[in-house]
Amino acid sequence: MREKFYNWMQQVEGKTKKTAYSYMNAINGVSNHYSHSSSREINIYEVDDLGLLTDISDDYSTTGRFAKFGFGGNGTIRNAIATYVRFYKYDSSHGSITSPSPKQKTSNHVIRRSNQNKVHIKSTNNLLKNARYRGNAIGNSQNLFIRNILSNLGNESFSESDWNETKNYFDNKCAYCGMENENLVMEHAIPINKLDLGEHRLGNLVPSCKECNNKKHHANYRNFLVNQPEELAKIQEYMEQKSYSPLSDNENSDTITEILNMAHEEIGQLAQRYIAIINKLL
Structure with missing residues (x-):
């Protein structure tokens, strides 16, 4: 069912592979969180009851009992389960969705849905013919630019002594995982990217052992600790103590995301522009 959901999001709703992948994995987070919170073991992908799926989706909506968790990943959690309900309804009435054919997968066009729900087709011939093994992707620069923006918002400043206080708060x-470690690293509880909207603020920095840092990778702490309520609560209490309010919970989060998406695209366009200028000189 996971793969069917993944394919359906791209074929029927026109979502990008990245968004489809994010939503597909978010459903696992919903399953784990709902199982723990309701003391009822459940796997969303195995539920064959539209009424139950709708109730679960309502629980993670902006007014549901799990609204706070639903805000995870800038609303990815609640959007994912709402999308899954639409998929379930569609699948029940239209039948299964098949995987794209090899021809579709190697197409030279990428279909993207705009804010007006119109479909635009952008040729990727130029990108494909100039692909280079282990070369630097423009996406790396785009993501770094977004990190730079999010890391410098506001007027907050903090020092090494502040960081030491943070480690003391978590008893070093x-x-x-709660294990003592002499080599704790600085870890962003909410990742700094245009999906999660994390920031480089003291309230978003927690000590982590290298093993957990590697395991968590780019995950949101809310998803990573879905089965560890005590650790989850302590991080949230720490954030409140530092008066850190995640951007994903801000009433203007959707607008902020749109602005970051614009910046992301502009960097890509700027890079292509200068590549073209220099290529003319060669």
Whole structure:
């Protein structure tokens, strides 16, 4: 069912592979969180009851009992389960969705849905013919630019002593596994990217052992600690103590995301522009 959901999002709703992949994995987070919170073991992908799926989706909506968790990943959690309900309804009435054919997968066009729900087709011939093994992707620069923006918002400043206080708050233990470690690293509880909207603020920095840091990777702490309520609560209490309010919970989060998406695209366009200028000189 996971793969069917993944394919359906791209074929029927026109979502990008990245968004489809994110939503597909978010459903696992919903399953784990709902199972723990309701004391009822459940796997969303195995539920064959539209009424139950709708109730679960409502629980993670902006007014549901799990609204706070639903805000995870800038609303990815609640959007994912709402999308899955639409998929379930569609699948029940239209039948299964098949995987794209090899011809479709190697197409030289990428279909993207705009804000007006119109479909635009952008040729990728130029990108494909100039692909280079282990070369630097423009996406790396785009993501770094977004990190730079999010890391410098506001007027907050903090020092090494502030960071030491943070480690003391967590008893010099990893905020995720609770194990003592002499080599704790600075970890962003909410990742700094245009999906999660994390920031480089003291309230978003927690000590982590290298093992947990590697395991968590780019995951949001809310998803990573879905089965560890004590650790989850302590990080949230720490954020409140530092008066850190995640951008994903801000009433203007959707607008902020749109602005970051614009910046992301502009960097890509700027890079292509200068590549073209220099290529003319060669």
